[in-house]
Amino acid sequence: xxxxxxxxxxxxxxxxxxxxxxxxxxxxxxxxxxxxxxxxxxxxxxxxxxxxxxxxxxxxxxxxxxxxxxxxxxxxxxxxxxxxxxxxxxxxxxxxxxxxxxxxxxxxxxxxxxxxxxxxxxxxxxxxxxxxxxxxxxxxxxxxxxxxxxxxxxxxxxxxxxxxxxxxxxxxxxxxxxxxxxxxxxxxxxxxxxxxxxxxxxxxxxxxxxxxxxxxxxxxxxxxxxxxxxxxxxxxxxxxxxxxxxxxxxxxxxxxxxxxxxxxxxxxxxxxxxxxxxxxxxxxxxxxxxxxxxxxxxxxxxxxxxxxxxxxxxxxxxxxxxxxxxxxx
Numbered sequence: 001x002x003x004x005x006x007x008x009x010x011x012x013x014x015x016x017x018x019x020x021x022x023x024x025x026x027x028x029x030x031x032x033x034x035x036x037x038x039x040x041x042x043x044x045x046x047x048x049x050x051x052x053x054x055x056x057x058x059x060x061x062x063x064x065x066x067x068x069x070x071x072x073x074x075x076x077x078x079x080x081x082x083x084x085x086x087x088x089x090x091x092x093x094x095x096x097x098x099x100x101x102x103x104x105x106x107x108x109x110x111x112x113x114x115x116x117x118x119x120x121x122x123x124x125x126x127x128x129x130x131x132x133x134x135x136x137x138x139x140x141x142x143x144x145x146x147x148x149x150x151x152x153x154x155x156x157x158x159x160x161x162x163x164x165x166x167x168x169x170x171x172x173x174x175x176x177x178x179x180x181x182x183x184x185x186x187x188x189x190x191x192x193x194x195x196x197x198x199x200x201x202x203x204x205x206x207x208x209x210x211x212x213x214x215x216x217x218x219x220x221x222x223x224x225x226x227x228x229x230x231x232x233x234x235x236x237x238x239x240x241x242x243x244x245x246x247x248x249x250x251x252x253x254x255x256x257x258x259x260x261x262x263x264x265x266x267x268x269x270x271x272x273x274x275x276x277x278x279x280x281x282x283x284x285x286x287x288x289x290x291x292x293x294x295x296x297x298x299x300x301x302x303x304x305x306x307x308x309x310x311x312x313x314x315x316x317x318x319x320x321x322x323x324x325x326x327x328x329x
Contacts, residue, residue: 032092032270036067039260040096042081044074047193048213048296052128052258053097055290059281077168078102079113086115090265092274096121099130100256101169104313108321109167110328122266123306125275126259127282129297131231132173133215133238135224136207137200145228145247148207149181156184162196162205163189167326170196173209173230173254175320177244180252200224211256212237212295230254237295257299259306275303 039057041050050072057068073081082102088094098121107117134145140159142148152159163171166189178185188205190196193214199205201223209230216237219226226241232253234243244252260278262271281287282298291298321327 032273033064033066035093036069037064037092038069038071038094040071040073040081040085040094042073042075042078042085042096042098042102045072048130048211048256048294049097049099049258051213051294052130052291052296055287055294056127056258056260056278056281059284059287060277063277063280077106077110077165079106079110082106082117082120083114085261085263086120088263090122090263090267092262092266092270094263095124095274096261097258098123098261098310099169099258100313100317103259103261103310105167105169105172105317105321107314108318109326112329120264121261122264122271123303123310124260124262124271125278125303126257126299126301126306126309127278128258128291129231129299130211130213130256130258131229131235131295131297132170132209132255133212133219133226133241134177134207134209134228134230134244135200135215135219135226137203137205138223138225139203140206140225142227143225145242145244145249148227149183149249152181152183152185157186159207160186160188160205162200162208163187164193164196164210165189165191167321167328169254169256170209171326172317172320174207175324176254177209177230177249177252179320180244180249209254214295216295231297235295235297236292257309258296259309271303 039053041053043049054070057070061068073084078101085094085096136142142151161174163174193210196208200208201218212235218224219238226238228244228247229235229241230244230253260274279300282300288298
């Protein structure tokens with residue numbers, strides 16, 4: 001066959017190659033998920049991070065048509081679970097719930113970590129906010145934030161605040177409040193929120209910042225007095241409690257949030273699918289209601305939004321940790 005006759009055939013083959021390659025890549029790409037997905041919660045069962053994750057997991061299981069399993073791996077402020085996920089296969093089948101403590105506080109708080117917080121994880125999307133409430137023991141003669149600040153200023157270092165431990169978000173929320181109000185209030189750290197709450201209700205310490213999730217039951221039972229919500233907006237679980245800004249304190253917003261992350265290197269198409277599924281899940285009224293019932297607020301946003309949230313909170317809390325020399329070896 002003359003060479004001139006072959007030219008149209010060659011041209012047709014060359015034109016078809018890109019489409020053939022695209023089809024080949026599509027067939028080579030494994031659909032996801034084709035088996036159960038595990039979400040590691042780096043805390044013990046029953047806390048806000050665990051409960052919020054389980055609510056989301058139920059809906060994701062329905063969306064994906066696969067079981068979504070929860071694996072609680074608590075310890076060292078969440079670092080045990082984070083180390084596990086940092087070493088997991090980056091295939092989308094091992095995910096993790098992070099919060100403000102694990103992703104934005106721990107990288108500065110802990111001087112040594114068994115993973116690189118800057119490179120070990122791929123943020124996917126935020127799915128909830130956990131507003132904090134400032135509560136005081138019923139015997140404290142303060143019915144609002146203004147009266148609390150007046151007491152603290154009149155007697156520096158006389159009053160105390162409890163926390164679930166050094167460097168956690170409740171601790172740093174109280175430090176943020178002190179900076180914003182110019183008060184001197186002593187920190188009393190406990191080994192866990194349960195012990196802190198018990199002593200607060202007994203009047204052995206005077207105040208605490210903790211999640212609405214953990215506090216609303218005690219407040220409604222009259223065992224604690226709620227003075228303010230530390231987030232931007234009031235929460236439906238405690239609708240009559242003003243925000244700190246409404247109470248006259250600016251620049252003291254604090255609290256926690258929940259979001260999913262994956263091991264670094266997880267394929268982008270899987271990350272995008274999970275992010276889209278999170279948005280779909282938290283948009284559903286029953287999910288919003290479940291989270292609100294637990295004192296959380298459903299949120300949604302892009303992966304870029306979540307990356308920026310982590311970075312902003314990390315910068316903010318790093319200043320508090322460094323200025324107050326709160327680092328842990």
